[in-house]
Amino acid sequence: MNLVDEKDEKPTRWEKCVEFIMFHFRWVFVVPFLLPLSFLFNTVFDFRNRIVHAVNSAPNAHVRKVKHIQEQLKEWNDNGRKSKLVNARPGWLTMSFRFPLYKENATKIATDKLFDILDLDVEKMTVKAEPGVTMGQLSQYLISRGYTLPVLPELDDLTVGGLINGCGVESGSFKYGMFQHICTGYEVVMSDGELKNVYPDSDNSLFFAIPWSQGTICFLVAATIKIIPCKKYVKLTYKKTETLSEMCEQLTEDSDRNSENVDFVEALMFNKEKGCIMLGEFSDGPDTHDEVVNPIGRWYKKWFYTHVEDLINKKHESIEYIPLRDYYHRHSKSIFWELRDIVPFGNNVLFRYLMAWMCPPKIAFLKATTPNVLRKLYDRSHVLQDMLVPLDKLEECIDLFHKEVEIYPMWLCPFYLKSQPGLMKLRNATHKMYVDVGAYGVTSKDGYHHERTTRRLESFVRSVNGFQMTYADIYMTRAEYAEMFDRTLYDWKRASCKCIDAFPDIYDKICRSGRR
Ligand SMILES: Cc1cc2nc3c(=O)[nH]c(=O)nc-3n(C[C@H](O)[C@H](O)[C@H](O)COP(=O)(O)OP(=O)(O)OC[C@H]3O[C@@H](n4cnc5c(N)ncnc54)[C@H](O)[C@@H]3O)c2cc1C
Numbered sequence: 001m002n003l004v005d006e007k008d009e010k011p012t013r014w015e016k017c018v019e020f021i022m023f024h025f026r027w028v029f030v031v032p033f034l035l036p037l038s039f040l041f042n043t044v045f046d047f048r049n050r051i052v053h054a055v056n057s058a059p060n061a062h063v064r065k066v067k068h069i070q071e072q073l074k075e076w077n078d079n080g081r082k083s084k085l086v087n088a089r090p091g092w093l094t095m096s097f098r099f100p101l102y103k104e105n106a107t108k109i110a111t112d113k114l115f116d117i118l119d120l121d122v123e124k125m126t127v128k129a130e131p132g133v134t135m136g137q138l139s140q141y142l143i144s145r146g147y148t149l150p151v152l153p154e155l156d157d158l159t160v161g162g163l164i165n166g167c168g169v170e171s172g173s174f175k176y177g178m179f180q181h182i183c184t185g186y187e188v189v190m191s192d193g194e195l196k197n198v199y200p201d202s203d204n205s206l207f208f209a210i211p212w213s214q215g216t217i218c219f220l221v222a223a224t225i226k227i228i229p230c231k232k233y234v235k236l237t238y239k240k241t242e243t244l245s246e247m248c249e250q251l252t253e254d255s256d257r258n259s260e261n262v263d264f265v266e267a268l269m270f271n272k273e274k275g276c277i278m279l280g281e282f283s284d285g286p287d288t289h290d291e292v293v294n295p296i297g298r299w300y301k302k303w304f305y306t307h308v309e310d311l312i313n314k315k316h317e318s319i320e321y322i323p324l325r326d327y328y329h330r331h332s333k334s335i336f337w338e339l340r341d342i343v344p345f346g347n348n349v350l351f352r353y354l355m356a357w358m359c360p361p362k363i364a365f366l367k368a369t370t371p372n373v374l375r376k377l378y379d380r381s382h383v384l385q386d387m388l389v390p391l392d393k394l395e396e397c398i399d400l401f402h403k404e405v406e407i408y409p410m411w412l413c414p415f416y417l418k419s420q421p422g423l424m425k426l427r428n429a430t431h432k433m434y435v436d437v438g439a440y441g442v443t444s445k446d447g448y449h450h451e452r453t454t455r456r457l458e459s460f461v462r463s464v465n466g467f468q469m470t471y472a473d474i475y476m477t478r479a480e481y482a483e484m485f486d487r488t489l490y491d492w493k494r495a496s497c498k499c500i501d502a503f504p505d506i507y508d509k510i511c512r513s514g515r516r
């Protein structure tokens with residue numbers, strides 16, 4: 001690992017030494033303290049949710065919580081709309097490496113108290129949830145009742161509000177699109193305190209303006225989301241690819257959204273040539289005894305990405321049956337591959353059997369306790385980027401990621417993008433298959449510089465009509481951002497809904513200088 005990087009940011013020898021210790025021995029704090037704390041937190045929260053469902057108190061509480069938000073907004077209006085409005089959710093809880101600076105002098109609106117599932121409508125096939133509801137909560141609630149979300153992003157702590165006002169993608173996305181595309185209605189509170197129900201056929205301009213807007217148009221207080229029936233297992237086929245061009249061709253062929261027996265598509269690259277495409281299908285389980293059932297979510301099981309690599313090293317193609325919830329949260333246990341730097345022995349068999357029942361540490365707790373020295377090191381050599389590019393540009397994109405950051409595994413997740421009004425509007429097609437190329441981890445690439453390298457990646461993404469996920473560090477200028485995202489509808493909606501003096505501009509929320 002490259003502890004020293006650019007000339008302008010060279011740490012002293014003493015700093016290097018402290019960084020080294022903090023980086024390699026962070027587990028000394030994480031294992032005995034954060035793991036039990038995370039486990040305790042999850043157990044208590046889970047217990048609380050079960051009680052709330054059992055007594056069905058959420059719908060009444062929702063009305064009270066929304067009223068409180070409206071009162072806060074009334075007071076802010078009465079006081080002369082003096083500061084900008086943001087969500088009260090504290091920075092350490094959000095699923096991004098950064099803490100929001102734009103919240104410091106802003107008025108914080110209590111949307112963070114909204115974390116319950118409100119209604120399951122099996123006739124309309126929808127679930128209504130408050131914005132703070134997490135993917136972990138939804139998968140547990142829905143799967144036990146025989147349903148699931150068509151797109152269920154894999155990290156347990158991602159929230160409905162964050163995935164709509166930011167964005168969300170997952171292995172069901174090649175068929176159903178992004179998280180926003182499975183939403184059928186939003187309940188929102190505007191800056192003047194008005195409560196609105198927004199549907200594509202009643203208020204379609206607002207409906208399309210909300211996704212990706214980062215909470216700069218209105219406050220989301222509930223979302224209605226499509227559900228589909230599910231089965232107990234995912235029959236997962238692992239297919240090895242041996243060259244980059246084979247990966248790109250095969251992934252393009254496999255990402256056929258009309259294919260009847262594929263429900264999930266995802267791929268991992270383990271180096272520039274070797275990769276694995278995973279095709280999943282809902283299944284009732286194996287037909288014969290000799291087929292493999294692999295409950296990968298159990299505490300003693302290997303980290304998923306290491307399991308995939310082991311499989312393709314042994315066999316060109318294999319099939320396993322994975323319990324559905326284990327499949328969805330397959331990357332949670334190892335936080336993709338980030339945990340290997342934090343608990344280097346986390347995948348060791350002894351650790352797994354003895355301690356991994358408390359894993360993973362909560363991302364929010366890791367974020368809140370990242371020491372400053374480590375933050376500096378991460379600032380210099382940690383990459384966290386998801387670039388969304390047309391699938392036909394995948395080869396070029398991987399070439400560039402390899403040249404610039406060379407972090408493996410690399411996550412590839414195809415998704416269907418239908419041109420709709422809004423920030424993600426396609427400029428040159430009615431619909432297109434895109435792919436999320438995700439790089440997460442510490443790079444030791446010579447010449448890597450967080451700003452200059454990210455700008456080169458961003459420039460490539462703009463040149464192919466791609467998009468950058470906005471939870472990541474963004475170094476684009478305001479004009480470059482407007483080139484990547486279509487602000488036409490967004491700007492009109494901000495003007496017509498009196499948002500300009502009420503909320504920060506989206507660029508000021510997502511740009512690097514808006515975050516610490
Ligand atoms: C349902 C709905 C209702 C709306 N109602 C209103 C309304 O009542 N009043 C109102 O003012 N707005 C309204 N809008 C906002 C709307 O986004 C814009 O007014 C509208 O998009 C203007 O363009 P258009 O529809 O003709 O074409 P669009 O297809 O939206 O054209 C805009 C496209 O052209 C591209 N473009 C624009 N300028 C350039 C350029 N110089 N060079 C290259 N490309 C460029 C943009 O990238 C964008 O993709 C509404 C939007 C929606 C979705």
Ligand SMILES: NC(=O)C1=CN([C@@H]2O[C@H](COP(=O)(O)OP(=O)(O)OC[C@H]3O[C@@H](n4cnc5c(N)ncnc54)[C@H](OP(=O)(O)O)[C@@H]3O)[C@@H](O)[C@H]2O)C=CC1
Pocket residue numbers: 085086087088089093094095096100111131153154155157158159160161162163164165166167168169170213214215216218219220221469470471509
């Ligand atoms: N598989 C995937 O798709 C993954 C996605 N992510 C990214 O993580 C983020 C989600 O993380 P999460 O912690 O859930 O969300 P965050 O708290 O990070 O929220 C993301 C954005 O949505 C806004 N927002 C959240 N709730 C509301 C609301 N009720 N009303 C209005 N605006 C709201 C926030 O505004 P404010 O700044 O005011 O709080 C913020 O700008 C997304 O940006 C997503 O792209 C990360 C990992 C995986």
Ligand SMILES: CC(C)=CCC[C@@H](C)[C@H]1CC[C@H]2C3=C(CC[C@]12C)[C@@]1(C)CC[C@H](O)C[C@@H]1CC3
Pocket residue numbers: 095096097169335336338363366367370384386436438440469
């Ligand atoms: C699948 C998609 C689209 C994105 C996955 C992104 C995640 C891998 C990152 C989102 C937030 C990140 C954080 C960390 C690791 C990578 C993420 C989970 C840390 C846990 C790394 C260690 C630091 O001390 C705290 C970080 C918090 C955020």
